[in-house]
Amino acid sequence: MFWNEKMETLRGKELQELQLKRLKETVARTQNIGFYQKMFAEAGIRPEDIKTLDDLSKIPFTKKADLRGGYPFGFLAVPMSRINRIHTTSGTTGKPTVVAYTKNDLNSWSELIARNLTMVGLREGDMFQNASNYSLFTGGLGFHYGAERIGCAVVPAGVGNTKRQIEMIQDFGVNAIHCTPSYAMHLTEVAEDMHANLDSLRIGVFGAEAWSENMRRDLENRLNIKAYDSYGMSELFGPGVAFECPEQDGLHIWHDCYIVEIIDPKTGEVLPAGEKGEMVVTPLVKEAMPLLRYRTGDITMLMEDDCPCGRGQKIARLFGRSDDMLTVRGINVFPSQIEHVLKNIPEVGDQFMVYIDRVNHLDEMTIDVEINKHLFSGELSDLARLQNKIGKALHETLTLRANVQLVEPGSLPRFEGKAKRVVDRRTI
Amino acid sequence: MTSEYRIKQLSIFAPNTPGTLAEIAKIFLDNEVNISAFCIAEANNFGVVRAVVDKPDAVFAAFEKKNYLLKFTDVVAVKMSDVPGGLYDVASKFGAAGLNIEYAYASRSTTTPTLVVYVSNTNISLEAAVEKILASGLVLVRAAEMRI
Numbered sequence: 276m277f278w279n280e281k282m283e284t285l286r287g288k289e290l291q292e293l294q295l296k297r298l299k300e301t302v303a304r305t306q307n308i309g310f311y312q313k314m315f316a317e318a319g320i321r322p323e324d325i326k327t328l329d330d331l332s333k334i335p336f337t338k339k340a341d342l343r344g345g346y347p348f349g350f351l352a353v354p355m356s357r358i359n360r361i362h363t364t365s366g367t368t369g370k371p372t373v374v375a376y377t378k379n380d381l382n383s384w385s386e387l388i389a390r391n392l393t394m395v396g397l398r399e400g401d402m403f404q405n406a407s408n409y410s411l412f413t414g415g416l417g418f419h420y421g422a423e424r425i426g427c428a429v430v431p432a433g434v435g436n437t438k439r440q441i442e443m444i445q446d447f448g449v450n451a452i453h454c455t456p457s458y459a460m461h462l463t464e465v466a467e468d469m470h471a472n473l474d475s476l477r478i479g480v481f482g483a484e485a486w487s488e489n490m491r492r493d494l495e496n497r498l499n500i501k502a503y504d505s506y507g508m509s510e511l512f513g514p515g516v517a518f519e520c521p522e523q524d525g526l527h528i529w530h531d532c533y534i535v536e537i538i539d540p541k542t543g544e545v546l547p548a549g550e551k552g553e554m555v556v557t558p559l560v561k562e563a564m565p566l567l568r569y570r571t572g573d574i575t576m577l578m579e580d581d582c583p584c585g586r587g588q589k590i591a592r593l594f595g596r597s598d599d600m601l602t603v604r605g606i607n608v609f610p611s612q613i614e615h616v617l618k619n620i621p622e623v624g625d626q627f628m629v630y631i632d633r634v635n636h637l638d639e640m641t642i643d644v645e646i647n648k649h650l651f652s653g654e655l656s657d658l659a660r661l662q663n664k665i666g667k668a669l670h671e672t673l674t675l676r677a678n679v680q681l682v683e684p685g686s687l688p689r690f691e692g693k694a695k696r697v698v699d700r701r702t703i
Numbered sequence: 704m705t706s707e708y709r710i711k712q713l714s715i716f717a718p719n720t721p722g723t724l725a726e727i728a729k730i731f732l733d734n735e736v737n738i739s740a741f742c743i744a745e746a747n748n749f750g751v752v753r754a755v756v757d758k759p760d761a762v763f764a765a766f767e768k769k770n771y772l773l774k775f776t777d778v779v780a781v782k783m784s785d786v787p788g789g790l791y792d793v794a795s796k797f798g799a800a801g802l803n804i805e806y807a808y809a810s811r812s813t814t815t816p817t818l819v820v821y822v823s824n825t826n827i828s829l830e831a832a833v834e835k836i837l838a839s840g841l842v843l844v845r846a847a848e849m850r851i
């Protein structure tokens with residue numbers, strides 16, 4: 276079932292014509308922004324030089340740091356009087372990045388969320404619990420208005436108070452939930468402890484952090500739901516940019532609203548479908564904050580095969596965020612790889628933590644792993660074997676040796692919101 | 704009856720952090736548990752505390768309540784003669800009976816020295832092992848006697 280069948284299945288010449296028309300409009304809008312005026316002048320290009328979609332490659336990239344430099348309103352292409360809402364993205368260092376929306380932007384954004392939720396099977400009359408941060412983070416209000424748009428009854432649960440969240444699912448008969456995957460995991464544990472009956476739940480929408488196929492299987496089995504991956508970023512509106520369809524094999528990115536390129540993060544060279552690299556996105560319908568060739572920092576690839584659902588070309592689930600990428604002894608490591616390895620070992624429990632230290636000028640990675648309570652044999656030799664097995668599996672995947680520490684179930688921190696499983700204690 | 708020789712050992716997961724042993728000992732104290740045999744096995748950064756106690760079920764629950772990871776392990780206790788060669792006698796009889804000692808530690812609970820033994824259970828049941836031990840001429844301590 277489609278929310279907007281024409282746009283969701285648009286392809287070939289028709290799609291390209293629409294993309295080009297919208298790209299030209301976007302380029303024109305960017306000329307109200309000092310940063311882009313300067314960029315075009317320095318690159319020796321004029322807005323009129325963008326005559327075809329291929330001409331996009333003449334435009335330099337825009338980076339996250341550029342946006343930070345424009346704090347707070349340096350990237351607005353419209354007068355403040357046309358701004359209808361403001362969000363910020365959590366900056367890890369210094370000031371956050373401000374993102375702003377016109378009325379049309381808010382409308383376009385909730386349209387995309389409506390497409391996504393319809394795609395995974397939500398309908399008018401379903402109850403949708405939005406266990407997402409409702410403040411400046413885009414995940415809360417973004418999903419809220421999208422779900423309302425398709426006619427869901429929205430429970431704006433916000434984050435925290437897990438017991439209450441579970442009671443609401445149970446008492447209200449909630450059909451779908453949106454939260455981060457790590458919070459979903461925590462909610463599952465608490466629900467199991469409470470012996471809660473969550474039979475009404477059919478659909479889980481999880482995003483804002485990378486999560487593995489094993490975690491999906493785990494959540495689907497334990498909550499008896501279908502779990503879908505959601506991708507987005509505040510600079511591109513927020514969540515809803517790309518989303519899994521019921522095939523659960525890659526995410527549909529909305530080509531009428533975003534032009535996707537995959538580049539080699541080092542050279543900037545555009546890569547063909549099937550090759551992994553950093554995703555660069557040019558949003559096509561943003562009014563308040565148009566962007567050109569925005570480097571997302573997310574590692575993925577364009578998929579080659581058509582999807583049986585009839586929608587357009589997909590991107591693969593994220594391989595990691597270049598911000599999350601750790602370089603340990605010169606080797607690139609994504610926390611999602613570690614999670615994937617651990618989830619494949621049944622004796623391992625739900626949580627892990629990664630610590631990076633520098634000892635005698637050498638990087639040391641230590642991974643604390645909770646033991647699965649149900650598979651504890653009481654034998655030291657079994658534990659030693661498990662420790663070895665984890666170390667070996669990690670070494671195979673990461674090509675890096677890690678110190679594995681076994682810890683008791685429940686002893687590692689639980690996260691509500693974005694999980695912070697990596698602690699880099701290196702000082703340079 | 705072979706089952707009367709089945710002794711319930713507590714196997715408690717213990718991370719190698721300062722104070723862990725004191726915390727474990729405190730739980731024994733608070734539950735007024737008498738320990739008849741005890742050992743700490745240590746591996747890379749963690750250990751397993753093994754204990755034979757007089758009130759295994761009550762103290763098991765107390766540990767669980769404090770979120771400890773623990774399990775009951777079936778062990779046997781063999782009497783040793785208090786002369787040089789006592790350990791050799793036990794070990795050689797186990798060997799001759801084809802029983803593999805996974806680990807063992809001494810106990811002071813009975814009047815004679817006693818060895819608590821965990822027999823590798825990969826290819827033999829505890830009942831069969833008990834029969835073989837008794838047939839070899841060794842004396843096993845009954846679970847009830849360990850608790851005194």
Ligand SMILES: [Zn+2]
Pocket residue numbers: 520521522527582583584585586
């Ligand atoms: Zn599809």
